[in-house]
Amino acid sequence: MSVRLLIVDDEPAHQALMARAITTLRPDASVACATNVAQALALLSSAPTPLAAIVDLQLGQESGLPILSACQAVNVPAIAVSTSTLSVDVQACLAHGARCFVQKEGPLQSFAQRLEDALRKVLP
Amino acid sequence: MRLLLTLINQRWWTVLAATVVLAGGWALLAQDGALPLLTLLAGCAIGLGGSGVVVSRQLRGARALREGRSGVLVIDDVWRELQHERRGLLGEFDQLLLAYEKLEERYNSLTENLAAAIVIRDVDGKIRYCSPYTEVLTGYPLAAIYAEHGDFLASIVHEEDRERYLRALRVNLIGEPFHVRYRFQHRSGLEMWAEMRSVPVMNRTQEVVALLSITLDVTASVRYQRQVEEKNRDLEDFTYMVSHDLKAPLFTIKGMLGVIEQDASNALPAAAREPLQHIARASDRLDALIASVLEYARVSTAESSFEPIDVERLLHDVARDFSAQLQQVGGTIEVTCSTHTLMTDKLKLYQIVANLVGNAIKYRHPDRPVRIELRASGTARGELRLEVKDNGLGIPSDRLEDIFRPFHRAHQAVAQGSGIGLACVRRLAEKLGGRVEVESEVEHGTTFTVMIRGQVVP
Numbered sequence: 021m022s023v024r025l026l027i028v029d030d031e032p033a034h035q036a037l038m039a040r041a042i043t044t045l046r047p048d049a050s051v052a053c054a055t056n057v058a059q060a061l062a063l064l065s066s067a068p069t070p071l072a073a074i075v076d077l078q079l080g081q082e083s084g085l086p087i088l089s090a091c092q093a094v095n096v097p098a099i100a101v102s103t104s105t106l107s108v109d110v111q112a113c114l115a116h117g118a119r120c121f122v123q124k125e126g127p128l129q130s131f132a133q134r135l136e137d138a139l140r141k142v143l144p
Numbered sequence: 145m146r147l148l149l150t151l152i153n154q155r156w157w158t159v160l161a162a163t164v165v166l167a168g169g170w171a172l173l174a175q176d177g178a179l180p181l182l183t184l185l186a187g188c189a190i191g192l193g194g195s196g197v198v199v200s201r202q203l204r205g206a207r208a209l210r211e212g213r214s215g216v217l218v219i220d221d222v223w224r225e226l227q228h229e230r231r232g233l234l235g236e237f238d239q240l241l242l243a244y245e246k247l248e249e250r251y252n253s254l255t256e257n258l259a260a261a262i263v264i265r266d267v268d269g270k271i272r273y274c275s276p277y278t279e280v281l282t283g284y285p286l287a288a289i290y291a292e293h294g295d296f297l298a299s300i301v302h303e304e305d306r307e308r309y310l311r312a313l314r315v316n317l318i319g320e321p322f323h324v325r326y327r328f329q330h331r332s333g334l335e336m337w338a339e340m341r342s343v344p345v346m347n348r349t350q351e352v353v354a355l356l357s358i359t360l361d362v363t364a365s366v367r368y369q370r371q372v373e374e375k376n377r378d379l380e381d382f383t384y385m386v387s388h389d390l391k392a393p394l395f396t397i398k399g400m401l402g403v404i405e406q407d408a409s410n411a412l413p414a415a416a417r418e419p420l421q422h423i424a425r426a427s428d429r430l431d432a433l434i435a436s437v438l439e440y441a442r443v444s445t446a447e448s449s450f451e452p453i454d455v456e457r458l459l460h461d462v463a464r465d466f467s468a469q470l471q472q473v474g475g476t477i478e479v480t481c482s483t484h485t486l487m488t489d490k491l492k493l494y495q496i497v498a499n500l501v502g503n504a505i506k507y508r509h510p511d512r513p514v515r516i517e518l519r520a521s522g523t524a525r526g527e528l529r530l531e532v533k534d535n536g537l538g539i540p541s542d543r544l545e546d547i548f549r550p551f552h553r554a555h556q557a558v559a560q561g562s563g564i565g566l567a568c569v570r571r572l573a574e575k576l577g578g579r580v581e582v583e584s585e586v587e588h589g590t591t592f593t594v595m596i597r598g599q600v601v602p
Contacts, residue, residue, distance in 0.1 A: 124395045127401075
C-alpha cells in the first residue's frame with residue numbers, strides 16, 4: 021500500500037532533499053509538499069489525509085508549531101525537523117504534539133536513515 | 145582597750161593613728177624592721193576584740209590583714225605603692241582615652257568618607273542621624289533630610305518599590321535585619337538604584353530603640369547587570385541564528401552533494417569531481433565550526449545546577465571514559481584525589497576535566513606514550529585545586545596567553561580542532577566561580593590548574 025506523506029518546509033531544496041530521502045528508502049511513498057502554514061493546514065484537511073507529516077520548525081517568518089498541533093488534532097502523527105539543536109526547540113515541538121524530532125544535518129544518507137527510523141516509529 | 149604604737153618618723157601617719165584611736169579604733173604604726181613584732185601585737189589586739197589593726201610594709205600584707213578585720217592603717221611604704229598604682233591607673237586611663245579618641249576619629253572618618261549612607265532612624269521612622277554621604281546619594285542637603293518629620297528617604301523611593309522599602313523597616317521593628325534593593329529618584333531627577341541593609345538597635349531589655357541602615361549606590365552595577373543580561377540575550381539570538389540560519393544552507397550544500405554523488409558521480413568528468421570533493425571537505429569544516437560556535441555559546445549561557453559531587457568518582461569516570469582512546473594510542477591516566485565532596489555543577493566539572501584530558505591525548509608527544517595525571521585536593525580557602533598534567537608536546541610560552549581565547553590553537557598542524565575546547569574550559573571554570581591557569585614547557589608537557597570554589601569537604 022502506498023504511503024501518503026506530507027512534507028512542510030519553506031526551503032524548496034530541503035523539500036527536495038527530504039522527498040528524496042523518503043523515496044530512496046520507500047520507493048512506493050507518495051509525497052505532498054507545503055511551504056507555509058496555510059498550505060499545510062489545507063492539505064491536512066483535504067482528502068486523502070496523509071499518514072504522517074514531516075514539519076520544519078521554522079517556515080521563514082512563520083513557526084511550524086501550529087501545524088504540529090493541527091496534526092495532533094486530526095490524529096496525523098508528525099515528525100518535527102529542524103537545523104536547530106537547541107533543546108528549547110526540541111521541547112517546544114514535542115509539547116505541540118510532535119512524535120519525533122529529527123535534526124536536519126549531516127550527509128544525505130545518514131539523514132535519510134534517521135528520517136526512516138522516525139517514520140517507522142510513527143507510522144501505523 | 146586601746147593600743148597605739150607609733151614607731152614611724154612621719155608626722156602625718158602619727159596624726160592619723162591618733163585620729164583612729166580617738167575614734168575608738170586601734171592604730172598601729174610601724175617602720176622598717178618592726179614588722180614581725182607589730183604583727184604579733186596586731187594579732188593580739190584583734191584577738192582582744194579590737195576594731196582592727198593593719199600593719200605591713202607591703203600592700204599585699206596590708207590587704208591580707210584588712211580582710212581579717214575591719215580598719216585600715218597604712219604605712220608610708222604602702223602609701224607609695226598606692227600612689228604608684230594610682231599613677232599606673234591614671235596612665236592606663238590616659239591610654240584608654242587616647243584609644244577612644246582614635247576610635248572616635250576613625251569612626252568619624254569612616255562615616256564622613258564612606259561611600260555609603262549611614263542612617264539611624266528612631267522607631268517612628270524619624271531620621272536622627274545620617275552620614276554626609278546621604279547628601280551625595282540623594283542630592284538633597286542634610287538639613288532637608290533632618291527637617292522632615294517622618295522618613296524623608298521613603299518619600300523619594302520609587303512608587304513601585306516603596307512598599308518593599310517600608311516593609312524592610314517594619315521587619316526591623318520586630319527585631320529582624322533586612323536587605324532590600326530599590327529604585328529612588330535623585331534630586332536631579334535621575335532614577336537610581338540603592339541597596340539598603342538595615343538592622344534593629346536593641347537596648348538591654350531587647351527592645352528595638354532605633355534602626356541602623358547602610359545604603360549603597362548600586363546604580364552602576366544594576367546597569368552593568370542589565371547590559372550583561374542584554375548581551376546574553378544577544379548571544380542567545382546569535383546562537384539561534386547560527387543554529388538555524390547558518391546550518392540551513394549547509395544542510396542544502398551537503399544534501400545536494402549527496403544527490404550528485406548518488407546520481408551522477410560516475411558521469412562526472414574528473415575535472416568536476418575534484419572541485420566537488422573540495423566543496424564536501426569545506427562543508428564538513430564549516431559544519432564542525434558551527435558546532436563549535438554553538439558549543440561555546442551553550443557553555444556561555446547554560447545555567448548551573450549545584451549539588452554535592454564526589455570528585456574522586458568523577459575523575460575516575462573521566463579516566464574510564466578515555467580508557468579506550470588511551471589504549472588505542474598507548475597511554476596511561478593516573479588519578480590522585482585527597483578530597484571527596486564539592487558543591488558544584490557535575491556536568492560542567494566533567495566537561496572541564498574531559499576537555500583537558502582530550503587535549504592531552506590530542507597533543508601527545510609522538511616519541512613517548514602519553515601519561516596523564518589527574519590530581520585533586522582541597523585548599524585552605526575551601527577551593528578545589530584540580531591539576532591535569534601531561535607529558536605532551538608542551539605549549540610555546542608566547543602562545544600561552546592566547547590558548548584560552550576562542551578559535552586560537554597552539555598546534556594547528558598537529559591535530560584537527562576548532563580551537564574552542566580551552567575557551568570552553570575557561571568559561572566553564574568561570575561559571576563555577578573559578579579560574580584556570582597553565583604552565584607548560586615545550587617538549588616536556590603541560591599542567592593545567594583549575595581552581596573552583598564550592599565548599600570542599602575532605
